[in-house]
Amino acid sequence: MQLNAHPRVRFSLRYKIIAILFGAMLVVLALGGTLFYTVARQQMLKSAEKQGQLLAQQIELEVESSEAGQAYIDKLLGNELRIASIAIEKQLPPHWQDVTNEQLRQLSAELGVSGITLLAPTADDIVGVRSSDPHEIGLSTRGMGKWYIAFRDLLAGKPQASTYGTAEKNYWSGPFANATSDPSKVDKWGYYYDGTTNYIIDPFYVQTSIPGYEQVVSVNSTIRHIVATEPDILSIAVLNRTFDEKPIRYSYKGVSWIDIANQPVMYGAYRYAHHDLDVRLKDRALSTGHMQTALDHVDHTTVMKAFIPELGEGSPYVVEIVMNYRLITAQLADLLHDMAILGGALLVLTAVLSFVGAELITRPLKRITEAVDEIADRNFAAHVDVARSDEIGVLAAHVNEMSEKLVEYLRELTRRERGRGVDYLVMATQALVHELGTPLAAMRQMAELLPRLEPNLGEKAREILERMRSASEYANRIARDFTAFLRNGMLTVRRCDVVRLVSDAVGLCSSMAQARHVKLSFHNETGQRHVYLDVDEDKLFGAIVNLLRNAIDAIPDDRARREVAVTVRIEAEELHIDVIDSGVGIPRERWDRIFVPYSSTKKGGLGLGLTFCGLIAIAHGGTVGVVQSSPQGTHIRMRLPLKHEPIQVDA
Template sequence: MQRNIWLAAISVIVVIILLNNSAYYLLTKRVLEQSLRKEMASVAGQIELSLEQSRHGSILFEDQIGRELRAASIAARYALDPDVEKVTNRQLEELSGKLGVSHITLMKRTEGDIVLYKSSDPNEIGQGTKNMKPWFDIFNQLFDRQAVTSGWIGQTLPNFWTGPYETATTDVDSINKWGYCYDGTTNYIIDPFVGYDRLKRYEDITGVSRLIGETLKRNDSLKEISILNPHTFGKGKIETINENGEKRVHILQQPVAYGSYRYKADDDAKLVAEAYATGETVAKEMRIGGERLYKMFIPVKIKNDLLKMTDQNGNKMDSYVLALVSDYGMIQNELNKQFLNMGLIIIAITFLSIVIAVGFMKVYKHSKEKAVRDTQSAYAEEMNQMFLAIRGQRHDFINHVQTIHALAELNKTEELVAYTKELTGEIRAVNDIIHIGNPAVAALVRSKISQAETFKIRFICSFEGLEQLEMGTRTFDLNRVIGNLIDNAFDEVRKMPEEEREVGISGIRREGRLELRVSNRCRDAESVAAAPVFCPGYTTKEDGHQGLGLSIVQSIVDGYKGEIAVRAVSEHTLEFVVYIPL
């Protein structure tokens, strides 16, 4: 039985440890994920701010290049003949060198097309533009002296328009920025253009790509930063084919505008679309190439200047998606470390708890055995006294019979009645004690009867159903309750004359509980019943009593979740009532 109890206790401890570890693991994981998410969101906010500043700087720098192209166009208009037929390619080559541009091309309007007619770049000569959308529409608007209304990103100045840096139609490996000027004084559009080298140097120093690189260096947990075009991401490169059959990639429509895209997953396109459509950050844990990663897609809206990004149809966009990839393995490593530390702590606490529990069980077992021994010892002593009393009665039986015979012969009726009355009372008292049922309680009552005889107290006892009460701790505590209540009653009635000294005790077991009643005569029962008699230290005695008896009784009763009360039965009778569940 004891072994089963220990197995059950150990099983409960193991289950508690497992539940505690699981709850701790999940809670810590959640906290670390929230911390990582907040950290990434904070980094994203810093990146957004820095990107905006860098983007504004790039826009201003590119606009300055656009104004320089317009100035070069005006200078070329004064240097060249208004008739395109009278201008030579050699003149354009020399003029482009003087004006500091890569090349100058003159565009002539023909029936149904606008042709790159003369140029310092031989690759451009003879190239038509009717299939170049939306540039062909813009060229016609310039020739017609109309305001440029194309939705394509660009910079409009008087009689001038310039687009963003783009790959060249005639040279798909070249990135240039073109300016287009026409004021009606010539029969051609002046088209100076410059290469990407100048803007690239600027962006290498202060641009977005440099910012992304520096951010990755400063954050160990960040693996990758990307600026994505939500319209073209996942759809491959947007390309057109020129007249020579060469594929031309459009910079403004690239799926990855800045940064890199090395950590690819099948769900990325769907997550980017979700973030862009809802305007809410989307995050997901995933495993790529054996690495556990945490991806976050953050939609960023541009409030002021136009974004240098278009959709697949060439329409302007005012938002993009910032993608951050973080090392989720760092969270797992931290979790493993925390889990190990917690496991060691739990093991130590569990071991200590088991040691304490074993010690407590030993103390409890020793206390229980001691209580049984004390009760049995008291019972044996009192039973010996009871047996001695019975043996004494039997020893004196002949004497009592002779006395009764002599009184009868002498016809001493009154003396005979008094003598037999005293004799039968003693025999009845002993028999009543024997019939109590519980040996320990019987032994205690026998000792209290002896005290009552000594103190000249009339002591009335009545018990029923105690034979079903087992010996052990409960009986030991019951005797403590009975003993303290009787002692308290004896102390109270000893203050009174002998003829008024009366104490009664009754005990009955019924309805699953034990009911005890102890009553005694009292000078002022009502005032005593209203006093805090169960408080430690309270006493009405003057002979050194500490006032602990009734408080001990209440603590024992409370320990068994029982009830105790005191009441005035009459003006001079006080009664204590105790209910103890069994």
């Protein structure tokens, strides 16, 4: 048999809700994670930049301290060299020609200076004529720029005229600088000339000979300490403003050098070089006055470079700090790991809560769907018990309202249909009753007369005669009651055991079934021996008999399987009376028309039997209809409410 199937659910609303909530949480976690990762990364970069700024401030303080210390030592050494110059003048003859180099070496040792050189003017130069250092002898100063100008001013008795270095009466001292005779040395010189000699006295100190100078004036020790103690700092370099500019080079006797004051890298070590990028960021930092940062990939290492400008009172410079970006990526990896664990836990929790929430939403919807299915199966009195104040509650109320309106519509439809043919039905029934009255009366009289004429009838014969008499009385009563029902639509209701009533109907039709070689069976699946309802026993009995007779008649003589099964069961506050036959079936388009008057397909049939069944079912507040049908048989179900009062159909 083919099922009268409702649309099949392909994807449950429950799983849709779960999928939507789970997907929404997944999107929220993805967006939130991305945002959090981005913010965390920016915060880490800002923290690294802040660390770079703090280090730059520390280095700036060290540079200032170094410059202050260097200035102090420079002044202190300058004074010492001036005193030494005066002492040297008193111990030397006024002409340099009378001074020996050995004499200068001994005098240097006595005065505690690194060396002494005597400079004498020539026609176009000022040269070293005597010195404790052989490399200084014959040294030309004409190519020394500001130093040469300072020497000329000193010889002219105007040492203060120069703005380079420091000057006092008869004395001028330049800053620490590379020695022209040996550029690898950084020395401090003093120059004295008071006009009593034909030479300039030049005592000097070599930087490496000054105790503690590296600790006092060097920034490099601080930079080395920072790099050694900070694992994420790879290198620090203090870049001169002339970094990448062509520096001033000095040369003497084929040796070329850059003075210490013009070195591109003032302090620290310039490593992880990406020259074009570094120059661009250095220039931008000096021009804007703000720190510039960039990620770079150098020597298979990803680094973060920070260029912090220092635009103080002195010459501007830029502190370059190179940090290991892998430490930041490692922290971000740990953060992503923690976020993944937390996100997974939230997704599991979301799935559980979604399942619970979906169940709370779909459970009442399932009850509503079941009620709608019952209405579709012609149980128009189906009711939904959903106590909610939301949209689902409103939907349930609308379904209940629809059910009530359908019942009212059926009442009205019954009135209209009966109103169209009730007169003809009454006339036909009266004529039928009149025509049947004579043979039924004759049957009753013969059933009563035969035992008197034949007192020796057997028990079986007497049983048959009793059945004939009961059947004739039932036929008279049904015809009479049906005529009355058509006229006024009233039921004679009383308490009745419906299980027994259906069983009696099966018993009445058993002889007809046997005559047609049909197996007629009855099954009580209510779980109770008795089910009492307030019904019109005769009319309901007649309706069930009509269903059984139609089921038996639907089985053709050539059908191998010849069965009619009658089942009584209770489902959802209803009593279901199912009649299932193995007949030829009913076409789907005729399922609703078989209960309309005069629509019989039987030869010589009036089409009133199933109409009568439908009217009786509706009058009792129930329905009757086809559940399923196919060429292998038909399943018809009568539904009777267990609680509702019968509906009185007015004529």
